[in-house]
Amino acid sequence: MANVPEDLHYSKDHEWVRVEGDQAIIGITDYAQNSLGDVVYVELPKTGEEFAANEPFGSVESVKAVSEVFTPVAGAVVTINESLADEPEKVNSDPYGEGWMIRLRMANPGDVDSLLTAAEYEDFTKAESE
Amino acid sequence: MGGRMVDFGGWDMPVQYPAGTIEEHLRTRTHAGLFDVSHMGEIDVRGPEAIAFVNRLTSNDVTRLVDGQAHYTALTTPQGTVIDDLLVYRLAGDHLFLVVNAGTTDKDWEWISSHHAAEDVELKNVSSDYCQIALQGPDAVAILQKLTDVPLSEIKYYHFTHGKVDGIDSIVSRTGYTGEDGFEVYAAPEHAEQLWNKFLDAGNFGAAGGVLPCGLAARNTLRLEAGMALYGHEIDENTTLLEANLGWICKLDKGDFIGREALAQQKAEGVKRKLIGFEVTDRGIARDDQGIVIDDQPVGKVTSGSPAPFLKKNIGLGYVPVAHANAGQELKIDVRGRLVGAQVVKTPFYKRAK
Numbered sequence: 277m278a279n280v281p282e283d284l285h286y287s288k289d290h291e292w293v294r295v296e297g298d299q300a301i302i303g304i305t306d307y308a309q310n311s312l313g314d315v316v317y318v319e320l321p322k323t324g325e326e327f328a329a330n331e332p333f334g335s336v337e338s339v340k341a342v343s344e345v346f347t348p349v350a351g352a353v354v355t356i357n358e359s360l361a362d363e364p365e366k367v368n369s370d371p372y373g374e375g376w377m378i379r380l381r382m383a384n385p386g387d388v389d390s391l392l393t394a395a396e397y398e399d400f401t402k403a404e405s406e
Numbered sequence: 407m408g409g410r411m412v413d414f415g416g417w418d419m420p421v422q423y424p425a426g427t428i429e430e431h432l433r434t435r436t437h438a439g440l441f442d443v444s445h446m447g448e449i450d451v452r453g454p455e456a457i458a459f460v461n462r463l464t465s466n467d468v469t470r471l472v473d474g475q476a477h478y479t480a481l482t483t484p485q486g487t488v489i490d491d492l493l494v495y496r497l498a499g500d501h502l503f504l505v506v507n508a509g510t511t512d513k514d515w516e517w518i519s520s521h522h523a524a525e526d527v528e529l530k531n532v533s534s535d536y537c538q539i540a541l542q543g544p545d546a547v548a549i550l551q552k553l554t555d556v557p558l559s560e561i562k563y564y565h566f567t568h569g570k571v572d573g574i575d576s577i578v579s580r581t582g583y584t585g586e587d588g589f590e591v592y593a594a595p596e597h598a599e600q601l602w603n604k605f606l607d608a609g610n611f612g613a614a615g616g617v618l619p620c621g622l623a624a625r626n627t628l629r630l631e632a633g634m635a636l637y638g639h640e641i642d643e644n645t646t647l648l649e650a651n652l653g654w655i656c657k658l659d660k661g662d663f664i665g666r667e668a669l670a671q672q673k674a675e676g677v678k679r680k681l682i683g684f685e686v687t688d689r690g691i692a693r694d695d696q697g698i699v700i701d702d703q704p705v706g707k708v709t710s711g712s713p714a715p716f717l718k719k720n721i722g723l724g725y726v727p728v729a730h731a732n733a734g735q736e737l738k739i740d741v742r743g744r745l746v747g748a749q750v751v752k753t754p755f756y757k758r759a760k
Contacts, residue, residue, distance in 0.1 A: 340421065
């Protein structure tokens with residue numbers, strides 16, 4: 277069973293959001309990394325780039341496939357996880373920790389209210405894999 | 407097994423097993439990998455003119471085969487393009503066995519039977535009479551030998567023999583699609599599960615360095631590293647064998663065959679474009695169907711692009727104008743709008759140590 281931490285917000289595109297003040301840390305879920313398989317390449321935006329909610333901010337590549345990753349909330353990139361350039365496998369081994377992708381300064385902190393809770397996301401992935 | 411399944415030409419096929427594509431690929435290179443390739447099609451050609459008939463439809467020279475030998479060849483159109491690539495096995499002077507791609511089996515059958523004219527041969531589509539399990543990698547001989555009395559080390563590359571594997575009547579063929587030594591075993595489909603499980607047991611599946619079941623994704627990365635063509639990607643009815651660097655299976659001097667004239671003419675005039683291998687030199691991964699750019703001009707397309715797990719590079723195959731096909735040529739690959747640097751290299755990318 278995929279790990280779904282209680283304290284995060286989730287999107288239907290399988291990203292998670294951790295809110296810290298007016299900033300949001302974003303990555304992909306355990307369910308997503310497991311579906312992708314071995315991550316071999318992560319493409320991330322530049323610091324300062326701005327995104328609307330649900331806009332693609334980068335891509336994650338496994339041996340077989342490329343998947344876009346979307347930011348569930350609007351904002352400007354404060355930092356990116358530079359270490360994924362050399363160790364993309366962290367997305368598999370620690371998707372909610374060392375596998376984080378970007379930190380945004382949220383344009384509209386209310387965006388998180390429309391996201392799924394851990395329980396809702398768990399139900400969503402169950403329905404999707406059936 | 408816990409494989410992640412996809413529909414592949416109407417077959418439910420595992421893309422990967424729980425170990426994952428990279429581990430499956432590496433294990434096949436270093437020890438052994440097991441592949442269920444029962445989806446492949448088989449066509450039986452029997453009769454006094456079996457050799458002459460297949461020789462008229464395919465580009466390689468069937469008369470050069472001896473009993474117990476197989477070769478790689480192609481069914482060609484009159485234009486010299488490719489209906490399918492296949493293996494021809496010579497079981498006897500009047501009995502050939504064709505192993506074709508799954509997705510093209512119906513098309514091949516249609517083509518072959520419609521070109522059956524006066525030749526004294528009997529054709530049978532026997533695709534559902536066989537399972538095929540491939541055991542590939544440096545440990546393949548030792549693992550398979552545990553299950554058979556057939557002296558495997560005496561079977562030369564691209565040769566085969568009939569024998570019992572775990573008591574089951576089989577064709578044991580020293581062939582494969584991975585760039586490794588190994589075997590492809592054909593048997594009646596009701597024995598597939600037994601053979602599969604016995605291969606896993608004999609290969610110490612689960613132990614360190616044991617055999618791993620491998621899915622379609624690893625099969626693809628292994629063949630790509632080995633520089634082998636995949637039908638529908640490097641070759642199809644719009645590419646000729648010469649463009650695809652398959653001149654070595656065009657035996658233009660063997661006598662007439664469908665496509666011979668077009669291929670002879672193209673050989674005399676020289677091809678305009680050619681299949682090349684490339685390594686990505688910037689960060690990024692080239693993928694199938696992405697554009698190849700030289701001096702800001704689109705010149706061709708990637709036919710297969712992927713990370714190469716054993717070489718730890720990002721590689722690909724694609725077509726470029728022949729003037730730009732030399733090793734060292736700088737290319738750009740259009741990776742979703744970003745131009746990523748690459749360089750033409752010699753293929754195969756990977757060659758096993760003998």
